[in-house]
Every structure is written in structure tokens, then in C-alpha cells.
Amino acid sequence: MTDAGNPAPPAPAPARRPALRARIERVYDHCADTRSLWLRTTSGALPRFAPGMFISIAIPLAEGARVRPYSIASSAEDGEPFEICFNRVPNGAGVAWLFEREPGDELGFTGPFGAFTLDRPPEAETIFIAENTGVAPIRPMARRALADRDGVPIHLIYAADRAEHLLYRDEFERIARERPRFRFEPRVLPAATLWDELGRIVQTRWLDADAVRIRNFYICGVGKGVLALRDRLRAGGYERRSVRYEQW
Numbered sequence: 001m002t003d004a005g006n007p008a009p010p011a012p013a014p015a016r017r018p019a020l021r022a023r024i025e026r027v028y029d030h031c032a033d034t035r036s037l038w039l040r041t042t043s044g045a046l047p048r049f050a051p052g053m054f055i056s057i058a059i060p061l062a063e064g065a066r067v068r069p070y071s072i073a074s075s076a077e078d079g080e081p082f083e084i085c086f087n088r089v090p091n092g093a094g095v096a097w098l099f100e101r102e103p104g105d106e107l108g109f110t111g112p113f114g115a116f117t118l119d120r121p122p123e124a125e126t127i128f129i130a131e132n133t134g135v136a137p138i139r140p141m142a143r144r145a146l147a148d149r150d151g152v153p154i155h156l157i158y159a160a161d162r163a164e165h166l167l168y169r170d171e172f173e174r175i176a177r178e179r180p181r182f183r184f185e186p187r188v189l190p191a192a193t194l195w196d197e198l199g200r201i202v203q204t205r206w207l208d209a210d211a212v213r214i215r216n217f218y219i220c221g222v223g224k225g226v227l228a229l230r231d232r233l234r235a236g237g238y239e240r241r242s243v244r245y246e247q248w
């Protein structure tokens with residue numbers, strides 16, 4: 001599900017994207033249940049994409065083919081191979097198939113697609129909020145948000161149920177040391193109350209503390225907590241277009 005409230009998507013409609021193939025060049029296990037794959041397109045070149053976009057991977061299961069979206073976790077400026085990262089899901093046969101793939105294997109996909117994007121450095125303070133692998137689209141967005149040497153404050157509040165699920169932590173901490181306008185806050189929170197706690201942080205800092213409502217929010221994660229946070233911000237006075245989200 002992507003945000004129907006986002007501005008017009010910069011990418012063409014899915015039907016206009018050709019089916020492509022990619023070879024797996026590298027596999028990296030962040031931890032036991034979370035993996036990255038680096039993919040190199042073998043049929044043509046990967047079309048231009050904006051930070052935050054995803055590819056739709058064709059997954060040929062015995063019980064029937066399915067298509068699942070995976071966000072591009074690397075930046076367009078890094079070229080190919082490009083990275084996706086994903087975690088195991090209870091009863092998730094599609095992602096289990098991805099975990100069985102090995103270097104040298106090929107897979108089919110379409111894309112990149114998506115309206116949950118950030119294509120140029122923002123003009124207003126920007127807050128990224130992600131949980132677990134929901135950081136995948138946020139990572140290239142944060143990098144693009146910081147592309148200008150000077151600019152507005154950029155925050156990343158990144159929560160996970162276990163410390164090992166906080167992906168790219170060293171990288172975000174390094175950027176925060178190098179770029180004073182980037183504030184990185186990793187949080188380990190119980191899964192059951194993760195979104196409640198994120199809601200409390202947002203309420204205290206960006207709703208109760210002042211009357212400023214010119215900030216951008218980008219929220220990504222699994223389940224209804226994403227929508228609850230979106231609704232809290234919009235009800236609190238932020239414009240629809242200032243609160244962007246992607247719910248998995």
C-alpha cells in the first residue's frame with residue numbers, strides 16, 4: 001500500500017514498465033532473519049528512480065506466482081548493483097523464496113515504482129520515522145535530504161524490536177557525526193508498543209511543543225501503526241502533503 005495522499009507520482013504507471021531480469025551479485029545477512037541482496041540488471045538497464053521507490057519482484061511459488069514489492073535500499077547515485085533488504089515474516093512464503101536465492105541466481109522484476117519519494121533536498125525541517133526493514137526506502141531519502149551542504153534539520157527516528165534489527169546503524173551514526181543538522185535516534189522498543197511510543201515522541205516534540213506546522217514527515221513500517229501516526233499528525237494540523245507514508 002502506498003500513500004494515495006502523496007503528490008503525483010514521478011514514475012510512469014506500472015503497465016508501462018517492461019519486465020526486467022537481474023542477477024544476484026552479493027548476499028549479506030544483517031542478522032539471522034534479515035538479509036540484503038545486491039542485484040544487477042541483466043536485461044537492459046535499471047530505469048531512473050527516485051529515493052524511496054521499490055521494485056516488484058515476481059515470485060514463482062508452487063501454489064501460484066505472486067508479486068511482492070521491495071524498496072531499493074541503495075541510492076541511484078551508487079548505480080548498480082542496487083540493494084534490497086528484507087526480513088522473514090511468519091507464514092511469509094514469498095519472502096522465504098527470496099531467502100533461498102543465491103549469488104548467480106536471476107530473478108524477474110518490474111519497476112522501479114512508487115509515490116513515497118523524496119527527490120530533492122527539502123526546504124522545511126524533515127522527520128523520517130521508520131521501523132525495522134521499513135528503513136529501506138528511508139535510507140536513500142535521508143541521503144538525498146542531506147545532499148546540500150547546508151540546509152534544514154533532518155531527523156531520523158528509527159525503532160526496532162531488537163538492537164540487531166536496527167539496520168545501517170553505524171552508517172547513520174557516522175553521518176550524524178559528520179553532519180550536525182542530521183539527528184539520528186535509534187530506539188529498541190517492544191513490538192507491541194513500538195508505534196505507541198513513536199506516537200508519544202511525535203506528540204511531545206512536534207505537536208505539543210510549538211504551533212509550527214511547516215515540517216515534513218516520512219513514515220514507513222508494517223501495519224496500522226503507520227496510519228495511526230499519519231492520522232495523529234494530520235489531525236494535529238499538518239497538511240496532508242506534509243505527512244507522507246508507506247504501509248507494508
Ligand SMILES: Cc1cc2nc3c(=O)[nH]c(=O)nc-3n(C[C@H](O)[C@H](O)[C@H](O)COP(=O)(O)OP(=O)(O)OC[C@H]3O[C@@H](n4cnc5c(N)ncnc54)[C@H](O)[C@@H]3O)c2cc1C
Binds near residue numbers: 001248
Ligand atoms: C511499497 C512496499 C515496499 C515494500 N518494501 C519492502 C522491503 O524493502 N523489505 C521488506 O522486507 N518488505 C517490504 N515490503 C513487504 C513485502 O512486499 C512483502 O509483503 C513481505 O516480504 C512478505 O511477503 P510474503 O509474500 O512472504 O508474505 P505476505 O503474505 O505478503 O505477508 C504476510 C504478512 O506479513 C506482513 N508483512 C509484510 N512485510 C513485512 C515485514 N517486512 N515485516 C513483518 N511483517 C511484514 C504483511 O502485512 C502480511 O500481514 C514492502 C511492501 C510494500 C507495499
